[in-house]
Amino acid sequence: MTQTTSTTAPQQSRRVTLAMTGASGAPYGLRLLECLLAQQVEVHFMISKAALMVLATETEFALPDKTAPMARKLREQFGASEEQLKVYGREDWMAPVASGSGAPSAMVICPCSTGTLSAIATGASNNLIERAADVALKERRQLIVVPRETPLSSIHLQNMLTLSRAGVTVMPASPGYYHKPQSVSDMVDFMVARVLDHLGLEQTLVPRWGE
Known part of the structure; x- marks a missing residue:
């Protein structure tokens, strides 16, 4: 994973909620976070307890369970400021993402566990990730899930x-494999590029079909 340093202020018009839940595929979520921050997007980040375990299993990048030290480690890793990267706990009900009046206009859950899929489909809202997704649905905002x-x-x-x-x-x-990936990172980038496409963000991770 390449560290990316931010040198300009985040785009206030581009705010994305990013959540990682407990499916295999933690490198997708971590790489997506890196790319969003590199493009100066303001990111509201959440991670489930199960996703923390998966992250530690699938990558060399383990995160502390507590919100404050987690935020510090992520900002240090990606060179992000407090204004650009905001991290919330699982029951931080006062977070902007818990309300339609404060949540960003786009949310991505990457990876998305089947348990999280079920909770969102039934409107469970048992934790902040599920509530944020419920807000996105009720407000008719963009919601992308990567199961x-x-x-x-x-x-x-x-x-x-x-x-x-x-x-x-x-x-x-x-x-996909039509871009002839040479590494696992290339395959991760393929999916991250597709998410960035749907968010309307520029990406140079993978050539577009026909280019």
Whole structure:
């Protein structure tokens, strides 16, 4: 993972909520965070308890469980300021993402566990990640989920269909191979590039088809 340093103020017009939950695929979420910060996007970040464990298992980048030290480590890693990267705990109900009057206009859950899919599809809102997704749905804002599971049960598929019908972009972590990836990082970048495309952000991670 390459450290990226921010040198200019974040784009106040571009604010994205990014959540990581407990599916395999933590490198996707970490790389997406890096790319968003590199583009000076203001990021509101949350991570589930299960995702912390997956992150420590799948990468060399472990995060502390407490919000304040987690925020410090992420800002140091990516050269982000407090204004650009905001980190919230699982029950921080006063966070802007918990309300339609304060939440960013776009949210990405990457990776998204099937448990989180189920909670969002049923409106559970048992923690801040689920509540933030519920806000995105009720406010008709952009919500992208990146599930990573196989095989998929009928329950998983039904939940994805429910979310798709509600306007959610369901983007399974299924990297393509037509760009001839040479490493795992190349495959991670493929999915991150697709998410950036849907957020309307420039990306040079992967050449577009036909280029």
